[in-house]
Amino acid sequence: MPAGLSGDPHRFRRGRAHRVGLDLAEQAFGPGVRTSLLGVRPSGAIRGLVQLQVPFRSLAEHRDREAHFLGMVGVDPVMARVPLLFVVGPGAEL
Numbered sequence: 001m002p003a004g005l006s007g008d009p010h011r012f013r014r015g016r017a018h019r020v021g022l023d024l025a026e027q028a029f030g031p032g033v034r035t036s037l038l039g040v041r042p043s044g045a046i047r048g049l050v051q052l053q054v055p056f057r058s059l060a061e062h063r064d065r066e067a068h069f070l071g072m073v074g075v076d077p078v079m080a081r082v083p084l085l086f087v088v089g090p091g092a093e094l
Helices: 011-029 059-075 077-081
Strands: 034-038 048-056 084-093
Touching: 011 034, 011 048, 011 059, 011 077, 011 084, 048 059, 059 077, 059 084
Parallel strands: 048 084
Antiparallel strands: 034 048
8 A cells, every 4th residue: 555545534435436437437438448546645626536548439439428428427426425537548449
């Protein structure tokens, strides 16, 4: 465990939100999503940065899928309790 996070009371919620975010991303973008939880913070307005590498076919489709993903994140009760910042970018072409 990184130094300073052993007493982080939010680490389990953040981990759960990270997994929910991955599930939602797979629903929006399909299989092949890769994710990394970066910039973990025990407090503050943002608790972590989640990098999502998603399958990329075209910019128009990517924007539609990204909007769908963010819409699902916006109404998910787990995601509402843990403020994460998502960075969505192309991971692979199909």
